[in-house]
Amino acid sequence: MIPDVHDGVRDEAFDATQALRATGLRVTSQRIAVLEALAGRPHAAVDELHAAVSEQIPGIALQTVHGIVNDLTDAGIAQRVSLPGAPSALYELGRNxxxxxxxxxxxxxxxxxxxxxxxxxxxxxxxxxxxxxxxxxxxxxxxxxxxxxxxxx
Ligand SMILES: [Zn+2]
Ligand SMILES: [Zn+2]
The missing domain is CATH 3.30.1490.190 (Ferric-uptake regulator, C-terminal dimerisarion domain)
Structure with a gap:
């Protein structure tokens, strides 16, 4: 069977550096790591993103990840998903x-x-x-x- 190359292209082709540049946010390795974590697991809580980013940037503070997620949300790269009864806010890439x-x-x-x-x-x-x-x-x-x-x- 020939794999359909178009399947899943949206997430794999996601370029965190490009997304940051497009909004004028300063490109930092921490922001890239958070964005890539978000692209890899849509609807993630900040705790989950922090755990993922910690593998690449050991010792990064949870508060730092919170701050980055807020910046990304303000810039429209990420968006908060409002779900009833969710124990914590979930985030995903903003797609409008x-x-x-x-x-x-x-x-x-x-x-x-x-x-x-x-x-x-x-x-x-x-x-x-x-x-x-x-x-x-x-x-x-x-x-x-x-x-x-x-x-x-
Ligand atoms: Zn279920
Ligand atoms: Zn969604």
């Missing part, structure tokens, strides 16, 4: 594609799903109270196949 999330209610695993209709705001409330709707942030509460198999659902 109005995608949504499927979250397993048992194990907490999170998957991306494309925007339901292809463009923000995706959903319109039946009554908008006079507000202009920018986007809908939808979390589909679900049960993943592993949890289903284990009978936890």
């Amino acid at each position: 594609d109005n995608h949504h999330h499927l979250q397993c209610v048992v194990c907490g695993k999170v998957e991306d799903v494309p925007c339901v209709v292809g463009a923000a705001p995706c959903l319109h409330p039946s009554h908008d109270h006079g507000m202009r709707v920018l986007e809908a942030s939808v979390t589909f509460r679900a049960i993943c196949p592993e949890c289903e198999r284990n009978g936890n659902g």
Whole structure:
């Protein structure tokens, strides 16, 4: 079977240095390490990113990683994923594609799903109270196949 070279290209082709330069943030090895950790594991908590980055930069402080994640979020390279009931904030690369999330209610695993209709705001409330709707942030509460198999659902 011939492998489809287009599969997964988005993440593998991610160039942290280029992404930093594009926003005018100073390119540092710490920022690159955090960005690459984020590209490799979407929807990561800062704790997880810190653990990953520590393998490359031993002794880097958790607070430093927090600061970098905030800088990246302010610059739009990263975005915070708002999920109900998540024990800590999760982050992913900012894509501005109005995608949504499927979250397993048992194990907490999170998957991306494309925007339901292809463009923000995706959903319109039946009554908008006079507000202009920018986007809908939808979390589909679900049960993943592993949890289903284990009978936890
Ligand atoms: Zn699950
Ligand atoms: Zn996502």
